[in-house]
Amino acid sequence: MRTEEALAGFCQSIARSLPEETVTKPVVANPVHIDWDKAKCSNCISCVVVCAERHTGTSAPSRAHIRINVDLLTDNNVTAQYCRQCADAPCAEACPAEAIAFDETVRAWLVDEEKCMACAACVDACPYEAIVVDPVTNTAAKCDLCGGAVRCVEICPTKALVLVGV
């Protein structure tokens, strides 16, 4: 807890040192986010499919908010793209429409589809390639922690996905 307090204090001190208009967004000290353990991942991609089902009503990995990539033939190297719910959320920072905001209840950054203009500034800003413009809805789409019961974490058979910051 001490680190968090220190971090909060640090954020506030930075905030104080910045010009007034840049501190309109809330300072997020402890968002909840999913974390992925490469060593445990079995590349079954259940998390990807269940995410797509939860958010699009279809089993469409191409529309999921978490991606697992695996090279099946040469070394079975697995990589994952998923949202860290960054405290300083570059996606929210980059959004000209202020469509991405931190939700205190879910403790995650959520996209307001009404405000989103699908400009993809957030896509470019995200260092984790974890936000996309959905080809069907044509709005930015990212991990919303399923509003509470996080499906990808629940379905993961090897516990490679966990929730951090709960």
Added chain:
Amino acid sequence: MAKKTGGWAGKLLRVDLSTGKIWTEPSVEYGRQYIGGRGIGARIAWDEIPAGVKPFDPENRLIVSAGPLTGTSAPNSGRATVCTLSPQAYPCEWFSYSSIGNYWGPTLKYAGYDAIVVQGASDRPVYLWVENDKTRLRDARELWGKGTFETQERLAAEHGPDVRTLAIGQAGENCNRIAIIATGTASAAGQGGFGAVMGAKRLKAIAVRGTGGIPIADPEAFSECTRQIAKEMHAPSGCPKWSTLDPDLKREFGQRFVACSQGCVNPICRLSRYYINVPGVVYPNRKYTGMVVCESSLLGGAPGTYYDWNVGFEGGFELAQISQDYGINHWELGLGMAPWLRKCYREGLLKDFDGAAVDLNSAHWWDSLFRKIVFRQGSGAALAEGCVRAARILGVGEELIPEFFTAWGFAGHWDGHGDKINIIVFPYWLVTALQWAMGTRDPMASGHGYAQNIMNWSPMFSPDGGLGWETIADVAANVYGTRQAAHPTSGYEAKAIPAVWHGHRSIIKDSVTVDDQAYPRIYSNKTADHFARAENGMPGPSFEYHMFRLATGMEISEVEFEGMAERVFNLERAVQIRNWDRSRAVDEMVIPHFSAIENWVNPYIGKGVGLDRDKFSKLMDEYYVLRGWDVATGRPTVAKLKELGLADVAEELTKRGLIKETFEVSETSKV
């Protein structure tokens, strides 16, 4: 408002290699009648493979189908089923099936298809390239002669790393009857020799990229359903034998437990392991990378068993990779051909093996065996026909064949006689015997549900004592209606019920599609009564039904769902009857194999027993009666086929004089 339909992708992709024509047809009606996968295959076989067609004829259809749950979040799913005429099947090259895992099936669905049906034959090597709705046949002369690994690598280089490919190796090209269709580094439609069907059609590969999605009829409820099932399946202590995923297992060569198939990390088996850069023994300058799963591990030998050869881990891994690359059937090699050759050699029936000794402890010997088979060199020309045919061709060791091969040209599997690694005792292999009798191949690929489930949970197999025999019988009563179906002292009593029930479950698994090792869910040590249930009370054996219902939106009862499986089972039988005159007399061909004394002893009996012909004959009567089939001929009656919505099938079989209106039950065979 029309009710939402989901699960199925909606289209069949049809390809005629003779004309180069490619077209699509709607698939949902196939799905609503025959579920998907193996069910679609059976209907197309009935409609389009007339009697007289042989596996290598252009008229033969190669049907590769996914199912309504393939590519969804259904836990332990992700497979596809290959259906076609089987070059391996003996004595008749009849219609059969084989399931294949990895990521190909889901990708096919994401591309928008439930199945691909290939007919005709190309005059030059081609591969089918499917990219969502863009499909074309492409020249494969550059790929011809390459193994399954290089073929996949080249196609990934050409079309992108997310392409999933079914490929044949040199074995399939050379029409070996034990050739597989492969994907990834360890997955295969292995049994049946289907790689040779692709070879005869000069179809080197089917490469697919799918970037779309599958609609789900009720996503909210489906998601909750798969969550419940995942929880039941993935929580610790599934099955006592295999449940431990030891984090401290050696990480040499980067060993990792990986999914065999998309969505399939089965805590029951935990059999699939991936290794990187394992040095070769036969080819020391090579390094091998890939997965080994289940029987491919056996190429290295299993010390302390009948398969006690030992080529070391590196040698066994190398052999698994080499044979997968050539595209030959691991089960045939490990459980049939090699032990048969060794026994022939030891007994002096085989003086030498093309001038050399038969030495299963030598990785070099295995490697030379593979090359002989794949390129049909020396005695390999005969062995490429499969071991059962080879014994006849070579005129060697035919009398030893029944010791390793159960029936229909396939090596033993959970039969207590031919298969010497999976421990099973009387009376449990009676159910297996019925499954083999009614089958077209080794029926265990989707028929593990009875034998393996019971033996794994039993005190004989589980290091910690399992559930105990009495508990197993109690749980089984929930499923089969009687404890006698699974009690160790029950003998011939109530064995037809589980054979029929698992026959249907096998169809369901290969049609929806889900993994054979994980379903149907029956036993558990997470519930007080040891009957598997999800947290919300959903019974284990109903998992497939609920996922099917919610994904597809079909409003049917569980009984009607099982009726769909029964429809497919009868349709497969109808194809057997029309094209190969299948009858009870053919079914009974399994009897001699099972009449030998079993490999292990039931502790309640105290000595090994073999099949009693008269008692088994009565059991077969019971089986046919339960199925509504004629007891004398072992064929469905007209009434039964009509009841199952197969009136057109009944009509054709009647016209040909192959089936009767109803059957008469003789006094002796009354159940």
